[in-house]
Amino acid sequence: MLRFLPLKPSRLYRCVKLLVALGVSVVLLMNTHTLLAPFQKNQLTDRRFLALNKCPACFGTSWCRKFTNGQVSFEAWGRLRLLDAFNVKNVFFAQYGEPREGARRVVLKRLGSSQELADIDQKICKRATGRPRCDLVQAVYKTEFARLNGDVRLLTPEVVEGWSDLVHCPSQRLLDRVVRRYAETKDSGSFLLKNLKDTERMQLLMTLAFNPEPLVLQSFPSDEGWPFPKYLGACGRMVAVNYVGEELWSFYNAPWEKRVDLAKQLMDIAEQLTNNDFDFALYLLDVSFDNFAVGPRDGKVIVVDAENVVVADKRLIRQNKPENYDVWYESKFEECDKEACLSFSKDVLCSRVTVDHNYYAVCQNLLSRYATWRGSHGGLLHDPPADVAEDGHLEAMLEECANPRKRHGRFAAAKELRDYLTQLSGATAR
Numbered sequence: 001m002l003r004f005l006p007l008k009p010s011r012l013y014r015c016v017k018l019l020v021a022l023g024v025s026v027v028l029l030m031n032t033h034t035l036l037a038p039f040q041k042n043q044l045t046d047r048r049f050l051a052l053n054k055c056p057a058c059f060g061t062s063w064c065r066k067f068t069n070g071q072v073s074f075e076a077w078g079r080l081r082l083l084d085a086f087n088v089k090n091v092f093f094a095q096y097g098e099p100r101e102g103a104r105r106v107v108l109k110r111l112g113s114s115q116e117l118a119d120i121d122q123k124i125c126k127r128a129t130g131r132p133r134c135d136l137v138q139a140v141y142k143t144e145f146a147r148l149n150g151d152v153r154l155l156t157p158e159v160v161e162g163w164s165d166l167v168h169c170p171s172q173r174l175l176d177r178v179v180r181r182y183a184e185t186k187d188s189g190s191f192l193l194k195n196l197k198d199t200e201r202m203q204l205l206m207t208l209a210f211n212p213e214p215l216v217l218q219s220f221p222s223d224e225g226w227p228f229p230k231y232l233g234a235c236g237r238m239v240a241v242n243y244v245g246e247e248l249w250s251f252y253n254a255p256w257e258k259r260v261d262l263a264k265q266l267m268d269i270a271e272q273l274t275n276n277d278f279d280f281a282l283y284l285l286d287v288s289f290d291n292f293a294v295g296p297r298d299g300k301v302i303v304v305d306a307e308n309v310v311v312a313d314k315r316l317i318r319q320n321k322p323e324n325y326d327v328w329y330e331s332k333f334e335e336c337d338k339e340a341c342l343s344f345s346k347d348v349l350c351s352r353v354t355v356d357h358n359y360y361a362v363c364q365n366l367l368s369r370y371a372t373w374r375g376s377h378g379g380l381l382h383d384p385p386a387d388v389a390e391d392g393h394l395e396a397m398l399e400e401c402a403n404p405r406k407r408h409g410r411f412a413a414a415k416e417l418r419d420y421l422t423q424l425s426g427a428t429a430r
Contacts, residue, residue, distance in 0.1 A: 063233030
């Protein structure tokens with residue numbers, strides 16, 4: 001006669017645990033091929049993964065041969081698509097190999113979240129057909145991105161003004177520079193649109209409207225000393241740029257001497273982007289610790305996110321002479337309870353010759369006591385050595401640079417701070 005003994009709670013728990021473990025093991029065994037597939041195949045050779053099938057509603061094709069030849073591959077866990085849910089910015093690290101040069105690290109960007117990319121597809125379809133879904137390749141020829149097809153000579157401000165931060169207030173001189181340096185064409189070097197193919201023009205306009213970062217990197221290249229990564233190329237909706245190094249946040253608790261050097265470089269960047277021989281002012285609208293990186297060998301600070309950059313043509317401002325164009329503009333300090341806050345007016349940035357915005361952004365969000373990031377307060381120059389802290393001079397300069405009390409105080413404090421950090425760097429180097 002069979003007897004059924006009641007299971008104790010502890011024994012029941014162990015049985016359930018065993019059954020769950022067995023179930024998971026079975027599922028893993030049944031899906032081994034699916035789970036390992038990303039590690040067995042280079043996904044960056046897949047046209048659909050790159051969204052190459054959506055061109056010319058894409059960012060370019062100059063690097064497609066490198067992708068399809070397998071010269072670019074994801075690093076380690078970057079191959080596992082399950083992790084994409086946590087990679088909201090769609091930024092990936094990869095290895096790029098040249099037969100004679102060996103492999104080097106690059107950064108791949110989709111230039112937007114998956115939702116943002118889906119939204120742009122939907123907008124293109126709605127404008128072309130009135131429906132949210134359509135044949136995207138056919139639809140893009142019926143949008144404003146195709147407006148300049150044909151024998152059009154110039155890309156003019158009236159066509160693209162306000163599309164993105166880069167062209168919030170474009171001058172003809174800026175747009176000629178953008179077209180002349182456009183790297184997604186074999187016939188680069190001319191500012192005439194008619195020298196571009198129809199598909200290349202649409203790709204340029206698509207990039208300009210969706211995320212102009214690649215055009216900023218091409219128009220103000222690192223080879224000329226601009227503080228941006230080197231633009232390498234694009235394939236479909238994947239853009240490749242040179243890997244710079246670890247993000248600035250990694251150096252938040254670095255030795256004082258290192259932080260002084262980084263702070264000096266940040267102020268130098270603010271000065272360079274504000275005043276340069278080209279008479280273009282590049283104003284950084286998104287200044288935070290994760291938008292800068294530091295080179296592992298040369299220790300050079302680079303702006304690694306150039307999506308939100310307003311470019312003002314100072315020559316055009318002097319020529320047009322809008323109201324108060326020659327009055328020095330001082331950005332208004334505002335405290336807030338969020339990270340990386342900035343207060344600014346794009347229209348003002350575009351209508352004044354002398355603006356302190358970049359000094360304000362760097363001092364408030366990166367260097368001073370007002371800088372907050374990932375729960376930390378105090379900025380990159382926190383906890384100075386006793387001999388620096390005693391006289392209070394550094395603290396006073398940072399305070400005036402972030403939250404000035406005097407008229408034109410931030411301009412003076414920024415210059416004084418740059419000189420002071422240069423002296424500190426020299427002293428620590430000896």
